[in-house]
Amino acid sequence: MQRYTISDALVLRRAPLPSGDVVVTLLSEHGKWRAVARKGRLPGGNLARLSLFHDVTVQAYRRREDDLAVLTQVRLNGALPGLTRPESYPYAHLVAELADALSVDVHVGERLLAVVSSGLRGIGQHPDPEAVALAYAWYLVTLAGLAPLVHGANPPRCDRCGAPATVLAAASGALRCIEHGDGPRDAFLGEDGAQALAMALAGPLRTSVAQPPSERGRAWRALHAYLREHVGEVRALQGLTQASP
Amino acid sequence: MRYPAPLLALIRSLSRLPGIGPKSAQRLAFHLFNQPSDDVLALARALEEVTTGLARCPRCAHVMAADQAACDVCQDPTRDASVVCVVEQPADVLAIERSGEYAGLYHVLHGALSPMHGVGPEQLTIAALLERLEGVREVVLATATTVEGEATALFLAQRLQERGLEVTRIAYGLPVGGDLEYADEVTLGRAMLHRRPL
Numbered sequence A: 001m002q003r004y005t006i007s008d009a010l011v012l013r014r015a016p017l018p019s020g021d022v023v024v025t026l027l028s029e030h031g032k033w034r035a036v037a038r039k040g041r042l043p044g045g046n047l048a049r050l051s052l053f054h055d056v057t058v059q060a061y062r063r064r065e066d067d068l069a070v071l072t073q074v075r076l077n078g079a080l081p082g083l084t085r086p087e088s089y090p091y092a093h094l095v096a097e098l099a100d101a102l103s104v105d106v107h108v109g110e111r112l113l114a115v116v117s118s119g120l121r122g123i124g125q126h127p128d129p130e131a132v133a134l135a136y137a138w139y140l141v142t143l144a145g146l147a148p149l150v151h152g153a154n155p156p157r158c159d160r161c162g163a164p165a166t167v168l169a170a171a172s173g174a175l176r177c178i179e180h181g182d183g184p185r186d187a188f189l190g191e192d193g194a195q196a197l198a199m200a201l202a203g204p205l206r207t208s209v210a211q212p213p214s215e216r217g218r219a220w221r222a223l224h225a226y227l228r229e230h231v232g233e234v235r236a237l238q239g240l241t242q243a244s245p
Numbered sequence B: 001m002r003y004p005a006p007l008l009a010l011i012r013s014l015s016r017l018p019g020i021g022p023k024s025a026q027r028l029a030f031h032l033f034n035q036p037s038d039d040v041l042a043l044a045r046a047l048e049e050v051t052t053g054l055a056r057c058p059r060c061a062h063v064m065a066a067d068q069a070a071c072d073v074c075q076d077p078t079r080d081a082s083v084v085c086v087v088e089q090p091a092d093v094l095a096i097e098r099s100g101e102y103a104g105l106y107h108v109l110h111g112a113l114s115p116m117h118g119v120g121p122e123q124l125t126i127a128a129l130l131e132r133l134e135g136v137r138e139v140v141l142a143t144a145t146t147v148e149g150e151a152t153a154l155f156l157a158q159r160l161q162e163r164g165l166e167v168t169r170i171a172y173g174l175p176v177g178g179d180l181e182y183a184d185e186v187t188l189g190r191a192m193l194h195r196r197p198l
Helices: A089-102 A111-125 A129-143 A190-202 A205-210 A216-230 A235-243 B005-015 B022-033 B037-052 B090-099 B126-131 B147-161 B185-193
Strands: A004-016 A022-028 A031-037 A055-061 A069-078 A167-169 A174-176 B054-056 B063-065 B080-087 B104-108 B138-141 B166-169
Touching: A004 A069, A004 A089, A004 A111, A022 A089, A022 A111, A089 A111, A089 A129, A089 A235, A089 B147, A111 A129, A129 A190, A129 A205, A129 A216, A167 A190, A167 A216, A174 A190, A190 A205, A190 A216, A216 A235, B005 B022, B037 B054, B080 B090, B090 B104, B126 B147, B138 B147, B147 B166
Parallel strands: A031 A069, B080 B104, B080 B138, B138 B166
Antiparallel strands: A004 A022, A004 A055, A022 A031, A055 A069, A167 A174, B054 B063
16 A cells, blocks of 8 residues: 555644644545644744645545544645635635535546635635635535436426426426425525526536526525535535525 | 543543544543643643633623633733733733733734634624723724734724724734745735835
């Protein structure tokens, strides 16, 4: 077994420990993995480059019996300073946390790293980071094979009766009319919102970023309800659903 | 073989501490078992006093003795009350005090914004900071230079500038004694961006 490995990776999560070590969750082309950077909290050392959302090349050492790889070298390839702005920071957390949650049980494949990197770049640079985050969140869900069912297009229709879809039936995982929804756990979107969601699920990312839903609050609540049913609690979404009207 | 119940309870409690895994917890538990009972009881008393003898300062949220009205820094009349330095943790106050270069007051946030860990503005002492700004001229943002610390500083800067306060950020740059060759691009880039005349 090869003990030393070198990988290009994105820092998805970072948990500093009182001992001065940092446990990081890294996303590389081969998937998601966790590692410890001994004394990674000390400024100045090469392990201190393991900041959240940074694109790094890491050398890791792992013995067969170890739970976590130990990082021995870190080289910074790129940082995204735009992500610390209050307008974009919560959305960057959402994309990173969602990518982390989606790659627990499902092998999302090599594209995940490219999609997450491009999503974070978009959130850092686009004038409407919220639209980018919504589009990428649904794209990641689709990439993981967990997208809700959409029946028909322009407008999407309820799969039970053929009426225009207005709610996201979170438990059933489908766009439906209000009559055939699941009940209290449904997320109301309206016809426009259902149309925007159908486009985010089927269309290219560029289009869904350019034509975001007009009712953002409904869109976030729908995403939150759906993820809670099919992925688990995504903490970064709590602030977004509370902040949206 | 099963551990006796008191030993098992001790191992479980110790392994919940950050940075201590089950093996270390077991080693510490056996170490404590072999110590004189006076030493172990003194440790137990010290642990108990963490909950009963310590509190947060009602002004700055720094740690203080529970029987104090305010922490030592807030009570010190020689400190410059027109400057407040905002830090993430109580340990940061001690680090800045060791530098001997700051004579203002502090405000401890008890964390940094991190939505993926469920830490938003409500989980920090930001509301208390915004309420104690009467007579304050300058707020120094001394959160960590991590992404989380930087985002927290930018969030606070927006809120504080709306109130017409002078907001400053601790300087970024190279560590003392460091060679340029070994500095990373971000640190070096910021050191160049925030250079100052000599």
